[in-house]
Amino acid sequence: MTSKQQIIEVEQLALRMRKTALKMAYECGVAAHIGGGLSIIDILATLYGHAISDPGKIDKFILSKGHGVLGLYSALYEVGILTKQQISTFQTDGSYLIAHPIMDEANGIESSNGSLGQGLSMAIGIALSFKKRKLKNQVFVIVGDGECYEGSIWEAAITAAEQSLCNLTVIVDCNGYQNDGSVSNEMTNEKLAGKWAAFGWHVSKCDGHDVVDIIEALKFSTSDKPKAIIAKTIKGFGVSFMENNNDWHHNRLSEKLYNQAIQEIEKNS
């Protein structure tokens, strides 16, 4: 039973991560994937603050939705894996912390991503290895709803179900948008829930910004199916002028807007 204290700690972590993400996006001085980074902050806070054991060493996390790095890097910073100096290099010339993850196991980045639809397959390989070696380690993956257009996601979904990978959890970030605009009616969170279930996954749904809800969804354990958590999220969550505004898929923050964003987040905490 998750205590009230544990939940508050995860929410506080999410708050710090949200501010760090915005700081990184602003200080790099160039456009960043802010909307899609903010939509997964609460999910990542719950993973890194609660669900994942000894990230990278026991449990593994893969950001298949590679452009969500603002979420990942801020999580790695807040749990003490990345340093302040390192995240200050975000999107600066020659940096290894760029718009998409570059594999760096020592710094908690499990794989290189950016080309969508590929992270799940690697996660399956890792989960299979864990299963073969009779380890209890878990593998977590975040995929985007737009990313679910990629055929390779569904190839992987079939394999995961066929191999009964109950140590694999996918969280689908359903923020309703892609690069060019909203996803179609075929790809809403409800429709996606049906699709993952049809592919043989155990599906649960949650509000992707409610820590209690996310923890509840993560708790369910199966003995023979991989798990898909369909998380309804808001692109740009936490900042009024960014929420559901696809202009913030990839954009630059001015000083004025940055300050406004930080103020809003602090006010609503």
Next chain:
Amino acid sequence: MFGQFMMDLAETCDDLMVISADLGRSSGLDRFKKQHPDKYLSVGISEQNMIGVAAGLAKEGHKVFVTSFAPFLSMRASEQIRMNLGYMELGVNLVALGSGLAMGFLGNSHYGLEDIAIMRTIPNLNIHSPADSLELRSILCDICENDRKPSYIRLTGIAGAPFVYEENYVYELEGVTALRKGSDVLIISTGSIVGQCKIAADMLSIKGLEATIISLHTIKPLSNLLLEYLRKFQNIIIVEEHSKIGGLLGAIAEVMVMQGISKRVLPINLPDAFGPTGSYEFLLDYHGLTGEKISQQIESFL
């Protein structure tokens, strides 16, 4: 033979994993599947997914071999190869079956016409092209025993082809093997078509022309030892069961340009086109890749 080699490897290589995209039977892996079910995985017809799964396993320390037909590996899954093997340098070994024209009546959709060219552009990927099963065995053992880069292994020719090498063949990663020494012309080739070059060289010998034959088992990295041969001969024949664009010819031409080596070169290869379909023997003859036709082309050239 590949299946047999995997069976042998499974005896000594504990964390071996062999993955197929529904082509286990075509890879000769039926017995392997039965004897080592824990070391075999079929992901169904999902080549792109297969590469990622292989990468995940390799990341966790397994020695991974992946099989499919050449075009499906090199093109269907080339982006996954680029990300997982090139960019992340994960130790996956791709075994491309039936490359060149070996797929016979299955037609152009199944031929490996351009795979060397495409794979060459991916950084950190070694490209091997064994001339016979003896050489294939050496390559596979070398990969398993040593910490090699990810690789693309191009299998050509059909079952029952005669051995190119003698039993005492010694494989070296950076090595260049001269199968035959002669001072009139240099023939550089790769893959099972080297066998046809041997036949061609014997025919030329009857006409008093003696050829040196170099069989390259590794196209990338291209051995520096090749340079001394390129410098020595005035007439160089480059024979490959691959498109004229970007294959062995491309690799050697790049080196010659950069080294300032200018020679008379006769490339014998496949056109930049989709040709007819037929038996392997018919296709080799059609494209001038039989021993007889190779020797005729060389004779005219000299």
